[in-house]
Amino acid sequence: MRDAFVRALMEEMAANDRIILMTGDLGFGVLQPLWDHYPDRIINAGIAEQSMVGMAAGLAATGKIVFVYSIGNFPTLRPLEQIRNDCAYPGANVKIVCVGGGFVYGSLGMSHHATEDMAIMRALPGVTCFAPGDPAEAEATTHAAVRTNGTCYLRLGRGNEPKVHEGPVADWHLPAPLTIREGSQIALLSSGGILTQTAEAARMLEKRGISAEVVSFPCFKPMDQFAVKELSERFGILLTVEEHNVTGGFGSAICEIVAELGNGCRVYRVGLHDLYTAVVGNQQYLREVYGMDAESIADRAEALLHEKRTDA
Amino acid sequence: MENYEGLVHRGFSAAPDVQDPAVLAWLIRRNGLEMSRISRGSHIGSVFSVAEIIAVLYTGILHVDPANPQMPDRDRLILSKGHAGSAVYAALAETGFFPVEELKHHYANGSILSGHVSHKGIPGVEISTGSLGHGLSIGAGMAMGARMNGEDWRTWVVLGDGECDEGSVWEAALQAAQFKLDRLVAVVDYNHMQSLFTVEKTLQLEPFESKWRDFGWNAESVDGHDVRALRAAFERAMDNAGSGKPSVVLAHTVKGKGVSFMENNILWHYRTPQGEEYEAALKELEAQRP
Numbered sequence: 001m002r003d004a005f006v007r008a009l010m011e012e013m014a015a016n017d018r019i020i021l022m023t024g025d026l027g028f029g030v031l032q033p034l035w036d037h038y039p040d041r042i043i044n045a046g047i048a049e050q051s052m053v054g055m056a057a058g059l060a061a062t063g064k065i066v067f068v069y070s071i072g073n074f075p076t077l078r079p080l081e082q083i084r085n086d087c088a089y090p091g092a093n094v095k096i097v098c099v100g101g102g103f104v105y106g107s108l109g110m111s112h113h114a115t116e117d118m119a120i121m122r123a124l125p126g127v128t129c130f131a132p133g134d135p136a137e138a139e140a141t142t143h144a145a146v147r148t149n150g151t152c153y154l155r156l157g158r159g160n161e162p163k164v165h166e167g168p169v170a171d172w173h174l175p176a177p178l179t180i181r182e183g184s185q186i187a188l189l190s191s192g193g194i195l196t197q198t199a200e201a202a203r204m205l206e207k208r209g210i211s212a213e214v215v216s217f218p219c220f221k222p223m224d225q226f227a228v229k230e231l232s233e234r235f236g237i238l239l240t241v242e243e244h245n246v247t248g249g250f251g252s253a254i255c256e257i258v259a260e261l262g263n264g265c266r267v268y269r270v271g272l273h274d275l276y277t278a279v280v281g282n283q284q285y286l287r288e289v290y291g292m293d294a295e296s297i298a299d300r301a302e303a304l305l306h307e308k309r310t311d312a
Numbered sequence: 313m314e315n316y317e318g319l320v321h322r323g324f325s326a327a328p329d330v331q332d333p334a335v336l337a338w339l340i341r342r343n344g345l346e347m348s349r350i351s352r353g354s355h356i357g358s359v360f361s362v363a364e365i366i367a368v369l370y371t372g373i374l375h376v377d378p379a380n381p382q383m384p385d386r387d388r389l390i391l392s393k394g395h396a397g398s399a400v401y402a403a404l405a406e407t408g409f410f411p412v413e414e415l416k417h418h419y420a421n422g423s424i425l426s427g428h429v430s431h432k433g434i435p436g437v438e439i440s441t442g443s444l445g446h447g448l449s450i451g452a453g454m455a456m457g458a459r460m461n462g463e464d465w466r467t468w469v470v471l472g473d474g475e476c477d478e479g480s481v482w483e484a485a486l487q488a489a490q491f492k493l494d495r496l497v498a499v500v501d502y503n504h505m506q507s508l509f510t511v512e513k514t515l516q517l518e519p520f521e522s523k524w525r526d527f528g529w530n531a532e533s534v535d536g537h538d539v540r541a542l543r544a545a546f547e548r549a550m551d552n553a554g555s556g557k558p559s560v561v562l563a564h565t566v567k568g569k570g571v572s573f574m575e576n577n578i579l580w581h582y583r584t585p586q587g588e589e590y591e592a593a594l595k596e597l598e599a600q601r602p
Contacts, residue, residue, distance in 0.1 A: 020460075040460075043456075043491075045487060046483075046486065046487065046490070048480075048483035048484075048486065048487065050445075050449070050479070050480040050483060051448075051449040051452070051480050051483035051484040051487055052449075052483075052487075053449075054446050054447075054448075054449025054450045054452075054453065054480065054484065055449050055450070055452050055453035055456065055484070055487065056453060057439070057449075057450050057453060058449065058450040058451060058452060058453020058454040058455070058456070058457060058467075059453040059454070059456060059457040059460075060453075060457075061388075061438065061439065061450070061453070061454055061457065062453075062454055062457025062458055062460070062461055062463075063457070063461065064457055064460070081443055081446075082446060082449070082480075085440065085441075085442070085443055085446060086439065086446055086449075086450055089440060090431065090439060090440070
């Protein structure tokens with residue numbers, strides 16, 4: 001996703017000289033193509049995220065579209081008040097980019113686990129939030145962030161994720177979710193890099209004789225209310241998947257809509273259940289420990305369908 | 313509120329010589345006193361300490377036009393110590409950005425004039441502040457953007473001394489020097505008092521001037537109530553464009569300046585003058601009417 005983001009940003013920068021990028025002293029190697037082509041439009045702000053975001057707001061006030069790049073929680077939680085007061089409130093054209101959503105930096109420890117960022121960024125009025133699920137979605141959302149006026153949050157995964165979409169995501173307009181796979185018994189809704197596990201879970205379910213639809217939400221704020229309504233009515237049972245704390249995150253966003261519909265649809269949220277992890281391990285290991293790997297997702301979906309049948 | 317309207321109509325505002333910094337500073341205090349009384353809002357001590365700084369900026373230093381507040385080549389002013397917002401509101405109103413009568417709605421329900429300075433709906437305010445430690449970073453970004461755009465307007469940021477406890481101020485200080493933002497000028501309202509104690513008893517800033525120099529800035533200290541000295545210091549800071557360094561003016565001020573019982577009294581960071589205290593303050597200010 002990192003490289004897809006850089007590729008898309010490079011295209012945008014070629015077409016629009018108002019676009020600049022600030023980094024909080026991170027992106028070794030990754031940002032090199034941008035440095036090479038646009039040395040005057042890349043600013044290393046140093047390890048000073050608060051002031052970097054304040055500067056980005058100031059630059060935006062002079063007509064720039066400013067991408068602010070860092071990893072994990074550093075571009076969000078650290079300068080949160082600058083994002084709120086200096087960017088979101090005046091509607092500054094600042095695009096906060098996080099590489100490493102979820103457990104990407106698993107073995108580096110709790111400080112590097114971005115597992116509350118979706119909830120926190122989603123709570124800020126005026127911030128459009130993207131969490132692409134694969135490289136094609138990363139490209140599409142990067143382009144969308146440029147087109148979207150005001151402050152955006154772009155939550156990327158890592159580098160070299162497997163593709164979920166065969167080709168590019170063409171003609172995508174936020175906040176529409178993307179149907180990855182059609183199904184009839186349960187819908188698996190996914191936002192962010194965990195999409196690979198969600199899609200794999202559907203394939204496992206198929207082998208168990210269960211037909212699961214997979215829908216990716218590259219944009220988790222605003223939410224496509226009509227799409228969620230349609231899914232809730234069609235399936236009556238939704239399973240949300242996020243590599244993130246379930247408190248206030250993507251699943252919560254779905255629950256907020258479904259609860260107000262009052263149509264009796266059940267929603268179960270896969271994610272971290274209100275905890276930090278002190279377990280050491282890489283991304284996939286931690287997903288398995290916390291029940292977010294494909295097999296755990298498939299098991300949860302199967303159990304939910306079983307409960308539904310038993311209830312009936 | 314009736315009282316205030318009466319005073320407005322009596323003409324302490326919209327004085328013909330509003331371009332005289334001493335007159336504007338007095339008008340800032342005079343309006344500030346009314347706004348504080350009517351709103352029962354706090355921070356009058358800060359408004360009084362920063363009065364000359366704001367007055368000098370709006371009388372010939374800032375390139376701004378009240379008839380065209382969004383003029384592209386205007387200088388940008390950020391009041392980073394947003395709690396002294398009524399000083400900027402008063403200066404903007406008195407110099408013609410919006411009607412002086414609006415000032416009486418400061419803090420009021422449904423008003424646009426919040427206690428901390430806001431840009432929403434107020435001509436002449438660049439950006440809202442209120443949480444300390446934000447303004448210098450935003451100013452550095454504006455200065456960098458101007459340079460990238462090949463524009464030669466300046467960015468001014470007014471900071472509080474207590475505000476300089478915030479780490480983000482020093483992040484911005486490093487960045488502004490690193491990026492050689494020599495059309496960025498910071499002015500510190502150095503009144504030596506914070507919210508609970510003096511600066512010295514809270515987090516000592518001295519040696520303050522050399523701290524800024526060590527961070528790569530041009531720095532000088534000045535009497536922050538001497539309008540001629542302030543103007544000269546600001547002009548020197550403007551002349552530093554081309555030096556490759558941002559500039560800071562440490563304006564030594566007195567919290568509560570202008571009303572004897574408020575001066576250097578920590579009480580007046582939060583206290584609002586009512587009744588006899590208001591009358592006494594009014595009497596002292598009226599005796600100073602330029």
